[in-house]
Amino acid sequence: MRYETERTRRRGHADTATDTLARGLGIFSIALGIAEVVAPRALARALGMKGQEGLIAGYGVREIATGIGILASKDPTPWIWGRVAGDGLDLATLATALEGRNPKKGNVGIAMAAVAGVTALDVYCAQTLSRESPTPLPPMQDYSDRTGYPGGIQQSHGAAKDFEVPRDFRTPEAMRPYAQPQASQRPTPSM
Amino acid sequence: MKALVWHGTTDIRCDTVPDPQIEHPRDAIIKVTSCAICGSDLHLYNHFMPGMKNGDIVGHEFMGEVVDVGTDAKGALKVGDRVVVPFTIICGECDQCKRGNFSVCERTNRNGHIAAKAFGHTTAGLFGYTHLTGGYPGGQAEYVRVPFADKTHVKIPNGLTDEQVLFLGDIFPTGWQAAVQCDIEPTDTVAIWGAGPVGQMAIRSAILLGAKQVIAIDRVPERLDMARAGGAITINFDEESVIERLNELTNGKGPEKCIDSVGMEAHAAGTVDAMYDRVKQATMMETDRPHVLREMAYVCRPAGTLSIPGVYGGLLDKIPFGAIMNKGLTIRTGQTHVNRWTDDLLRRIEEGQIDPSFVITHTVPLDQGPDMYKVFRDKQDGCIKVVLKP
The missing domain is CATH 3.90.180.10 (Medium-chain alcohol dehydrogenases, catalytic domain)
Known part of the structure; x- marks a missing residue:
């Protein structure tokens, strides 16, 4: 569904919420990538994947590149789909660490659950972005003259003061002094 | 035929x-x-x-x-x-x-x-x-x-x-009844969520009934444009905080009268409760998405009125009834x-x-x-x- 705001209209995008989510995923991607590049050994140890430090660091580079792509591109859609593919790769790699002798299987399970959660967000974001039109939105309709008051707003403001609000629609009498805080009617608080 | x-x-x-x-x-x-x-x-x-x-x-x-x-x-x-x-x-x-x-x-x-x-x-x-x-x-x-x-x-x-x-x-009597339910006084600020057709009619009804200030909340530029033409101050909820802006426009006291002309399909995004509603609705654990009701109950001035012409169909979750009760809010609704x-x-x-x-x-x-x-x-x-x- 495409919604427009003044900000998104300028950029040719429509749905700021999805844009925000995409940006969030981009930042997350870079943060995770940095962790993988900086501390592949610690991660490998935590997951019982010793000997695969190079692979983890490589995945980190992939995450950083994808994150930069999301944040820097005009249209992040293909980059988010790229994240979905990367999530699949991560899950497949983690699945190999689930073999019976790995003492860190519990950590691997937690990591897989986390990746699955992020994958759901990635898929949602990618699908929503894909439904949007890539072309800039058409010019905004000008409704600034659609007042609805044939004689002008000044003439109509308060024109229905003659309307007597039916008794069953009135503010309950007990609430009235509180709802209408005129000095003379304001009750003295009882302490 | x-x-x-x-x-x-x-x-x-x-x-x-x-x-x-x-x-x-x-x-x-x-x-x-x-x-x-x-x-x-x-x-x-x-x-x-x-x-x-x-x-x-x-x-x-x-x-x-x-x-x-x-x-x-x-x-x-x-x-x-x-x-x-x-x-x-x-x-x-x-x-x-x-x-x-x-x-x-x-x-x-x-x-x-x-x-x-x-x-x-x-x-x-x-x-x-x-x-x-x-x-x-x-x-x-x-x-x-x-x-x-x-x-x-x-x-x-x-x-x-x-x-x-x-x-x-x-839509005209619906917007009108929404405003009448507010029993508008000349000192009132009336905040209206949703600048669709009913919201537009509610804006004009509130103006006709002499409200001091009418505020319309939406995110579609054309709707906000039409709301401004009708005499409302507008808040684009995608670009600013509704609660902060409403408090700012009412010296921190909140609007006396709040109108929900959105109903069950609120499109608020980026808030925790909106995501919660989406998930619950998708899993058939909730029928409606009552983000506007929650926001109104929170921001409405104590002893104020919530008027609800927006259509709701069934069971709503996480309604802050503590705020409604403790602030003594009046709820008026109905077809x-x-x-x-x-x-x-x-x-x-x-x-x-x-x-x-x-x-x-x-x-x-x-x-x-x-x-x-x-x-x-x-x-x-x-x-x-x-x-x-x-």
Whole structure:
């Protein structure tokens, strides 16, 4: 569904919420990538994947590149789909660490659950972005003259003061002094 | 005849269906000259309202010319009369009708037992709005059978165009009742969530009733533009915090009166409660997305009023009733008692206080109706109100 705001209209995008989510995923991607590049050994140890430090660091580079792509591109859609593919790769790699002798299987399970959660967000974001039109939105309709008051707003403001609000629609009498805080009617608080 | 027929989720078609007939002495047949797509029709289109059946004719905002009258309606109507038909069908005789509570008429919902199971009691019959409200064929058609026609009509004098009076059938009295429920005083700030057709009418009603300040909350630029034209200060909820801005505009005290003209399909995004609603609705654990209700309860000034013309269908979750109770808020809601307001509103149109046609952005033939449902739902092409010409 495409919604427009003044900000998104300028950029040719429509749905700021999805844009925000995409940006969030981009930042997350870079943060995770940095962790993988900086501390592949610690991660490998935590997951019982010793000997695969190079692979983890490589995945980190992939995450950083994808994150930069999301944040820097005009249209992040293909980059988010790229994240979905990367999530699949991560899950497949983690699945190999689930073999019976790995003492860190519990950590691997937690990591897989986390990746699955992020994958759901990635898929949602990618699908929503894909439904949007890539072309800039058409010019905004000008409704600034659609007042609805044939004689002008000044003439109509308060024109229905003659309307007597039916008794069953009135503010309950007990609430009235509180709802209408005129000095003379304001009750003295009882302490 | 041609009519817009509901076939399933987002599947409304212009079909050829049998012409309606007089079925009861109080019936009349109306040749529709203009009808409109209402925001609440989108709840049917998206299938958030239960109780629709394949083949139902939709539409509850329409007007036209009387072409046939049942024997018991002849005292009130004659062939050739020009009428707007209120969306609530009323008998005019039951206890509720006698009190002016027309939207809860006790006799016109022929499926009242279903409504009673869902809501505890029956509500009035409505045109083209699920079998929960009687399953009456709607008015997005060339002809309509109007049950209880001797009471369910508003006669229109010559000299007024269809566009000026069509909305007396729903959105104008709905926006008006929303404002009346607020019992507006000259010192009041009225905040209105949703600048769709009902919200636009509520803005103008609040201005007519003399509110000091009217604030409209939406995110669609065209709707905000039209709200400003009507005299409202606007808040784009995608670009600023609604609560912060409302407090800023009311010296930190919050608006005295809050109107929810959004209802069950709030599109708030980026808030925790909105995501929560999305998940719960998707997993069929919640029927409605009540983000606006929560926000209103939180920001409304203590001892203020929440007026709710927006349509809700079922069970709502995480309503901050602690805020409502402790701040002593008054809640006013309900479907519109259309006939209670129409004489007064018709006079105001005739006197030039307001011309409701300002809200029309698209006028198309009936057979383009199915496409316009999508355009309206997706708020494309600056669409705010669609009028169909059969």
